[in-house]
Amino acid sequence: MTQYRSAMAAPVDLIPREERRTCLREAGYNLFRVASDDVFVDLLTDSGTGAMSTDQWAALMTGDEAYAGSRSFGELEDAVSDVMGFEHLLPTHQGRGAENVLYGHLLSAGDVVINNTHFDTTRAHVAANGARAIDCPVEVATDLSADAPFKGNLDVENARVAAAEAGAERVAAVVLTITNNSMAGQPVSVENTHAARELADDLDVPLVIDACRFAENAHFVREREPAFSDSSVAEIAREQLSYADCVVMSGKKEGLSNVGGFLALRDPELAESLKPRLILYEGFPTYGGMAGRDMAAMAVGLREAVDDDRVRARVDQVRSLGDRLRDRGVPIYEPVGGHAVYVDAGSLLTQLEPSEFPGQALACAAYLDGGVRGVELGSLAFPGTDRPELLRLALPRRTYHDEHLDHVAETFSTVLDRREEIGGLELVTDPDPPELRHFSAELRPVETGVLAD
Numbered sequence: 386m387t388q389y390r391s392a393m394a395a396p397v398d399l400i401p402r403e404e405r406r407t408c409l410r411e412a413g414y415n416l417f418r419v420a421s422d423d424v425f426v427d428l429l430t431d432s433g434t435g436a437m438s439t440d441q442w443a444a445l446m447t448g449d450e451a452y453a454g455s456r457s458f459g460e461l462e463d464a465v466s467d468v469m470g471f472e473h474l475l476p477t478h479q480g481r482g483a484e485n486v487l488y489g490h491l492l493s494a495g496d497v498v499i500n501n502t503h504f505d506t507t508r509a510h511v512a513a514n515g516a517r518a519i520d521c522p523v524e525v526a527t528d529l530s531a532d533a534p535f536k537g538n539l540d541v542e543n544a545r546v547a548a549a550e551a552g553a554e555r556v557a558a559v560v561l562t563i564t565n566n567s568m569a570g571q572p573v574s575v576e577n578t579h580a581a582r583e584l585a586d587d588l589d590v591p592l593v594i595d596a597c598r599f600a601e602n603a604h605f606v607r608e609r610e611p612a613f614s615d616s617s618v619a620e621i622a623r624e625q626l627s628y629a630d631c632v633v634m635s636g637k638k639e640g641l642s643n644v645g646g647f648l649a650l651r652d653p654e655l656a657e658s659l660k661p662r663l664i665l666y667e668g669f670p671t672y673g674g675m676a677g678r679d680m681a682a683m684a685v686g687l688r689e690a691v692d693d694d695r696v697r698a699r700v701d702q703v704r705s706l707g708d709r710l711r712d713r714g715v716p717i718y719e720p721v722g723g724h725a726v727y728v729d730a731g732s733l734l735t736q737l738e739p740s741e742f743p744g745q746a747l748a749c750a751a752y753l754d755g756g757v758r759g760v761e762l763g764s765l766a767f768p769g770t771d772r773p774e775l776l777r778l779a780l781p782r783r784t785y786h787d788e789h790l791d792h793v794a795e796t797f798s799t800v801l802d803r804r805e806e807i808g809g810l811e812l813v814t815d816p817d818p819p820e821l822r823h824f825s826a827e828l829r830p831v832e833t834g835v836l837a838d
């Protein structure tokens with residue numbers, strides 16, 4: 386059951402189809418280049434796009450904008466300590482700011498980082514420091530239809546082999562991304578977190594948890610890991626994070642805020658040694674990259690994040706979008722993850738080669754047919770890899786209603802009906818660096834068909 390009623394209304398319009406066609410053409414068939422006013426249901430990301438609660442809006446007004454010793458920093462520090470169990474807080478402007486501060490300090494050229502699956506900004510920060518990102522997802526994760534409870538887990542045995550091959554002394558950190566965004570938002574079990582801790586101990590390196598979606602992960606643990614079926618989300622989250630030395634957090638996800646992030650650490654010495662980089666790249670340690678009011682709102686948001694009913698409503702809403710799509714025959718990654726439904730564009734548009742960007746073609750078709758915006762995670766976003774061709778439909782938190790979900794499902798139903806008429810795309814520009822090209826590349830249809838008409 387939904388846990389909120391609207392306290393503010395933001396109007397949205399479905400612009401006419403011919404205008405959507407013009408927008409698509411003018412945007413170079415890249416939905417990152419489409420204005421949000423021209424989008425009807427925006428499922429590009431769950432990052433910073435959710436609705437804050439009335440308590441968070443009230444907290445904004447109490448923000449203390451002091452440069453040093455801000456009261457709002459103290460509130461966020463208390464929330465991080467209570468909810469996540471870490472005593473040392475380094476605030477940043479968003480998650481990637483935290484990554485820059487941490488990985489810039491931890492990594493040297495030639496190092497390796499082991500992760501269940503690196504999220505793209507994490508991978509880019511590892512590479513920017515001359516280090517190598519090694520993904521060790523469990524094998525079942527790459528089977529899009531396999532029903533397994535924790536397809537986000539780290540394959541600890543493979544990670545040990547990878548560490549031995551790289552030279553154990555070259556491993557600088559073990560990272561767990563919970564939930565695993567680059568693996569369809571799949572959860573990581575507490576048991577696997579424990580095993581990752583042992584691996585980090587054996588390698589004598591820190592265990593970092595990327596905790597962007599830690600409460601959604603805890604909800605799945607309660608549903609699927611028998612030892613935790615009677616525990617609350619708050620209890621599970623504390624238990625799971627207790628294995629980590631350090632947390633990287635984007636407050637734009639389960640800080641339930643529009644902006645902000647942080648590093649939270651156990652070791653006071655490591656926290657101290659990161660402060661010069663924090664000051665240089667983010668800001669003074671009691672505000673990092675955030676306004677005082679944003680810290681105040683995030684302090685409230687973090688506590689709301691672990692509310693059992695909030696998380697249940699959230700994960701159930703994502704699941705119900707998956708149900709609607711599956712019921713209409715749309716192939717999706719199973720089981721549905723915590724923040725998004727990942728449509729299997731490769732199976733839907735079998736006529737297209739990876740080089741014709743089936744995920745992007747599907748994204749454009751969904752925009753054209755229903756003003757729905759998702760994000761391609763396939764050959765365009767991950768050039769040179771053999772990853773599946775997926776289209777992610779991420780639901781902002783506390784934002785859309787059943788009618789929107791029905792509209793999305795109907796849109797995909799229409800797309801499905803004329804899937805054979807959907808042609809591929811080719812790059813007009815291929816910007817550097819390759820890991821970031823999908824944000825700005827321009828494309829065009831390669832042949833006549835739905836997108837080209």
Ligand code: F0G
Pocket residue numbers: 429430431432479480481482504506507562566595597634635636637645646
């Ligand atoms: N880690 C993960 C797992 C993420 O999903 C993100 C952002 C970040 C780090 C970086 O955080 O955006 O605050 O700098 N993910 C967004 C997404 C952008 O759409 O999945 P940020």
